[in-house]
Amino acid sequence: MEATNRRLLLIINPISGLGSKETFEPLVRKTLEPIGYEVKTVYTCARGDATRLARQAVKEGYYGVLAAGGDGTVNETARALCHTDTILGIIPCGSGNGLARHLGIPIDPASAVRIIAEGHVTESDFGAVNGRPFFCTFGVGFDAAVSSNFARQHRRGPLTYIRSTIAEYIKFHPQVYTVSANGHVLTEKAFLIAVCNASQYGNNAYIAPRASITDGELDITIIHAGNPLDTAMVGMDLFTGYINQNTLIHSFRAPAAVIYRQQTGPAHLDGEPLTIDDTMEIKCHPAGLRIFTPEQEVVFRPLITPIENAARDIACSVTRLFNRK
Numbered sequence: 001m002e003a004t005n006r007r008l009l010l011i012i013n014p015i016s017g018l019g020s021k022e023t024f025e026p027l028v029r030k031t032l033e034p035i036g037y038e039v040k041t042v043y044t045c046a047r048g049d050a051t052r053l054a055r056q057a058v059k060e061g062y063y064g065v066l067a068a069g070g071d072g073t074v075n076e077t078a079r080a081l082c083h084t085d086t087i088l089g090i091i092p093c094g095s096g097n098g099l100a101r102h103l104g105i106p107i108d109p110a111s112a113v114r115i116i117a118e119g120h121v122t123e124s125d126f127g128a129v130n131g132r133p134f135f136c137t138f139g140v141g142f143d144a145a146v147s148s149n150f151a152r153q154h155r156r157g158p159l160t161y162i163r164s165t166i167a168e169y170i171k172f173h174p175q176v177y178t179v180s181a182n183g184h185v186l187t188e189k190a191f192l193i194a195v196c197n198a199s200q201y202g203n204n205a206y207i208a209p210r211a212s213i214t215d216g217e218l219d220i221t222i223i224h225a226g227n228p229l230d231t232a233m234v235g236m237d238l239f240t241g242y243i244n245q246n247t248l249i250h251s252f253r254a255p256a257a258v259i260y261r262q263q264t265g266p267a268h269l270d271g272e273p274l275t276i277d278d279t280m281e282i283k284c285h286p287a288g289l290r291i292f293t294p295e296q297e298v299v300f301r302p303l304i305t306p307i308e309n310a311a312r313d314i315a316c317s318v319t320r321l322f323n324r325k
């Protein structure tokens with residue numbers, strides 16, 4: 001908990017997730033200033049702001065940059081901190097919060113700030129596709145279609161994710177991909193291909209339950225194209241942690257991979273949609289980012305961990321409901 005006049009930049013994305021972020025600045029100051037941190041707060045106004053602000057903080061020698069938002073804000077902030085000494089802090093308040101959930105950072109803001117106060121730092125891997133960094137998941141196929149649909153919605157939050165998922169499922173057509181990794185080449189018609197640094201998309205949807213951010217490798221999950229009932233079963237397994245046992249799944253670990261498809265098309269990077277080339281060169285960068293995390297690493301147990309996390313989410317929502325003015 002020791003800090004001596006170390007500067008932190010708090011970057012708040014006001015539109016991430018649901019609800020007001022007004023209480024964040026006083027909360028961060030109240031918790032971190034008494035233990036010697038100096039906090040400056042900035043709000044993002046548009047896409048890309050967090051990267052610009054975090055880059056400036058690195059130049060000015062800030063000790064840490066705290067991203068208050070979802071995976072998109074975390075990505076924009078973290079990409080400026082890769083291979084620097086500046087530490088990333090996460091105050092999750094987005095719609096999915098995949099990286100924070102993977103790391104065991106609580107969704108309750110006061111508890112998340114306490115993790116930063118405790119000062120434990122993990123040297124985390126990150127992935128990059130055609131040079132663009134991702135910290136949680138990169139994907140092509142159905143998940144890319146969902147993130148593109150979600151980005152077009154006016155309202156954010158987990159319920160909007162459910163609506164976007166159903167809307168895209170009805171009209172989705174799987175594509176053929178070739179994946180080259182670990183000396184093997186595989187050509188498949190796939191529902192989606194997810195390349196994961198962390199275990200989940202967000203909202204406790206475990207696309208790569210065994211993923212670790214400190215193993216120097218990425219977990220690649222291919223969901224083969226199947227009939228609608230089989231695919232729906234995969235959807236259920238996503239939330240129990242048993243997805244790797246589903247017969248539609250092929251998963252493996254690799255430090256690097258190349259994915260080919262017939263043409264340039266949609267993809268997502270930590271849940272943010274983008275258009276990417278037909279050839280996707282993917283690489284893991286071991287220990288390239290410093291993050292404030294809980295000291296105890298989360299050990300994933302199928303069914304148990306998802307139930308524990310769902311119970312924690314419900315408790316957090318109920319507390320928020322009662323604390324509402």
Ligand SMILES: Nc1ncnc2c1ncn2[C@@H]1O[C@H](COP(=O)(O)OP(=O)(O)OP(=O)(O)O)[C@@H](O)[C@H]1O
Pocket residue numbers: 013014015016017018044045046047048049069070071072073074076093094095096097098156157202270271272
């Ligand atoms: N003031 C702003 N107005 C509009 N968009 C913004 C603003 N500030 C940041 N953004 C953009 O908002 C997008 C969504 O942010 P973020 O991903 O953090 O929230 P989310 O999508 O609700 O959560 P998650 O990614 O966990 O699902 C990002 O692309 C970010 O660049």
